[in-house]
Amino acid sequence: MTLMAERETGRRAPGHPLRAEAVRGFAPWAGVAGFLVTAVPSAAGADRWQGGWAETRTELHGVLLILLPLAAAAGCWQGGRERRRGTEELWGTAVRGPLARFLASALPVALWVTAGYLLAAAGAMLASWPYATGDRPYLDLLPADAVVLTAAGVAGQVVGRLVPWRVAAPLVAAGGYAGLGLSGRSGTGAGRRLDPAVPVAEHLVPVGWQPAAMAVWAVGLTAAAVLAYAARRRWTALPPLVAAVAAGALLVGSGDGLWRENPAAGRQVCDTSTTPQVCVNARYGELLPQVTAALSGVTRRLEGVRNLPARFEDHRGEPRDGEVQLPMLTPIGWSVVRGRLTDPEQYAWEAVMMLEGRGDCRELDPDLRLADDAVQHYLAPSPAERTFDELAAQGDEERRREFARRKAARAALAAMGDDERRRWLSAYFASVGACGAGEVPAL
Structure with missing residues (x-):
């Protein structure tokens, strides 16, 4: 019926708003930035990782120190779009609920940044393959890093919706860089264990559950913030918050047990x-x-x-x-x-x-x-x-x-x-x- 109605009226049914946000506007450019921020520094220092699988893993994970604040800043900029355009009241009259509207705006930017990162990561893996001198590719951290990166982009959108400043996005980026930098210098404290961008030495590998716990920690906090902001029933933010606290407690309580010696290195x-x-x-x-x-x-x-x-x-x-x-x-x-x-x-x-x-x-x-x-x-x-x-x-x-x-x-x-x-x-x-x-x- 829908197809016949389209033919009779000569008009196409409007596409899903998520698709429109994903293929136009700021989101694709955010993906290009995510790719370049990963690929350019990695290519410039290729001598120090190309040919070593653990070194390639460490290089790609270390990029998060730059990319996480960038993803959050990109989400924050997207979150302030309606305010900059003066269309907040018009946006509020849309048929879809506030949570659906929020996700339609937030997910494309976050996913584009993550896609740019994953594309650059795939290129790095392919670049190491011809020169690998033993061992195997290390993909243990990559899925969790991608999830954390997506969560950072969505969390940045919440900040952009709440903070009515044009300079909010650069401040989010600066705060992210400062926070991750201070966490990386905190020795073996709790902040370091909760840091998704903490540097990983080449001779170490995570225990099997560590990447999953880190992903739950990041996604749980982000989901709680999104639901507290946009859900009709604010109490729905409690379950993801409880999951995030449980994952964080597990990470902190495990101490040095989060990492173990790479069996191949022995x-x-x-x-x-x-x-x-x-x-x-x-x-x-x-x-x-x-x-x-x-x-x-x-x-x-x-x-x-x-x-x-x-x-x-x-x-x-x-x-x-x-x-x-x-x-x-x-x-x-x-x-x-x-x-x-x-x-x-x-x-x-x-x-x-x-x-x-x-x-x-x-x-x-x-x-x-x-x-x-x-x-x-x-x-x-x-x-x-x-x-x-x-x-x-x-x-x-x-x-x-x-x-x-x-x-x-x-x-x-x-x-x-x-x-x-x-x-x-x-x-x-x-x-x-x-x-x-x-x-x-x-x-």
Whole structure:
């Protein structure tokens, strides 16, 4: 009947107001802003997350620190639209109830901002996929972040309806930035546990119920505010408020139990064909061939040498007995960019420094300093060694004498026969961690 009536009158039935709000006006532009605010900073810092799934998750979650206040400000601006146009009385005469009118205006803006965020998040995931070095995509926080973002946009609309100021929207944004910033600096207090934009370290994952509780906390507060403002029966705001309080109490009461160590971060994958063995964290397991290749010159020259650690390890905390720390692969953007070691020579030199284990020495025996330099030069010279040597050769007389002693020590180690050099290196590595010459024979 409706279709026949339309044909007879030559007029189309009016579309749903939600559709009209969604395709015209401010809402699509809010979605564009949400996309750009997520995509532009992420793209500018792609080196630090591209290729690491946990890093990508952390980057996308961290954007909420900027995007949540923006979504609230966008909702606030939309909420003051009728007041700016002078059509409040006309809007109040609409057939639909106040709650339906409110949602028809609030939801498009909030959902557009969320859609822009999710589109940028999907792009970031696709950008990480070709360079991922192990592990799996982390989507545990993304649904809850999207829900919280939508809730922020709707909550901002309530403020826009209640506050008759044109500057309300920028004030909401400024207040949001300040509030989230102060919450992030509050250590481990209750405010931090209720903060939906709290930074998440790459080695942590949330417990299974944490994202759901955070979503209930945010949506419950927003729903209570909306119902208290627009519902015919204001008491209907009580159930979502009770749900929000319960979720908030659960989040606060759980303390540090909201997060746990990423199980993948506690595992390692190893190449056992070398001495020392080379192990990398399972989160970056596909980097093992590159790391092994970068250290191949070192491990080849150490064949048959005694007193070496059993393996290079790559796990959180101090190395266990028989292990030495692998040079850091993280944070991404330094040693590793887009799934590739940036400087294998520098990485090998850092590995030799780890083997020597003299980072805690404030003063080093001069003979041991010469031995360290000779071993570094033999196993994996620093990429900057030539530059430092040239500077030393052009320095004052004392620096030139010191350089001459270093050259002589390097030459002495290089001139040894294979068996003699292995014996000398075995004695040298017996002194690992010591600050005095000890049992290391002179060069």
